[in-house]
Amino acid sequence: MLAFQLAQVDDLDVLMKYMEEFHNFDHTEPFDFVPARAAMEKIVTYPEVGRVWLIQAGKETVGYIVLTFSYRLEYRGRYAFLDELYVRESKRGRGIGTAALTFIQATCKQLGINKLQLEVKQNNPAALALYQRNGFQKQDRQLLLWTI
Numbered sequence: 001m002l003a004f005q006l007a008q009v010d011d012l013d014v015l016m017k018y019m020e021e022f023h024n025f026d027h028t029e030p031f032d033f034v035p036a037r038a039a040m041e042k043i044v045t046y047p048e049v050g051r052v053w054l055i056q057a058g059k060e061t062v063g064y065i066v067l068t069f070s071y072r073l074e075y076r077g078r079y080a081f082l083d084e085l086y087v088r089e090s091k092r093g094r095g096i097g098t099a100a101l102t103f104i105q106a107t108c109k110q111l112g113i114n115k116l117q118l119e120v121k122q123n124n125p126a127a128l129a130l131y132q133r134n135g136f137q138k139q140d141r142q143l144l145l146w147t148i
Contacts, residue, residue, distance in 0.1 A: 002096060004065070004103050007044050007052035015040055015052065018064050022086035026121065043068065050080075051107075055087065055100060063087035065100055067107070072115075079115035080108050092126075101134040119143065 007015060016037055023031040043050040043066060050068035054061050066084040071077060082104060087096045108116050118136065120127045132138075 001058065002099050003056040004053040004100070005056055007054055007064070009041065009044055011052075011054060012037065012041060012044065014054065014061055015044075015064055018061070018086055018088070019084070021088065022084060025086075025089065026124070040066075050083070053103075055096060057091065057096070062091040062096060063100070065104060067104060069113075075115045078111075078113055079117065080104075080111075080113045082116060082118035085118075097127075097130050098134060101130070105135075 005011075016033065019036060019040060020031050020033070023036075040052065044052050048069065050066065052067075053065045055063040055065065063086045064084070065082070065086075068081045068083045069078055070081060072079055085097065085100055085104075087100070105116065108114070116136075118131060120131060
């Protein structure tokens, strides 16, 4: 049985272990623990920034979800960004990702959020297929980023 446990500050050590696993799976640059922990702690501590959930299968943590909030005129208000959805590699293919997306979509509805965005790397066709099966559509836009 799956459960989604809202993360607390006491969960940061577990979250950081999973965040590093996700980073090592999905990124090329080295994991920078200190700023990553500070960013995660801010989301866990301030609900107006977002929410973090541990994905539990029985008593075992098998992943986590990070949802952040923003505001866009185009969407006429607040929207959410599915910043990270990570399921441990050994637990994939069991419907956990689909259950997590169903949970997040229901949570957004409860919070009055009607737009949910996410980003998926082009070299991750399995994730893209999961998201498209669950109602996410590609946008005709280019993602741009400016870094200080």
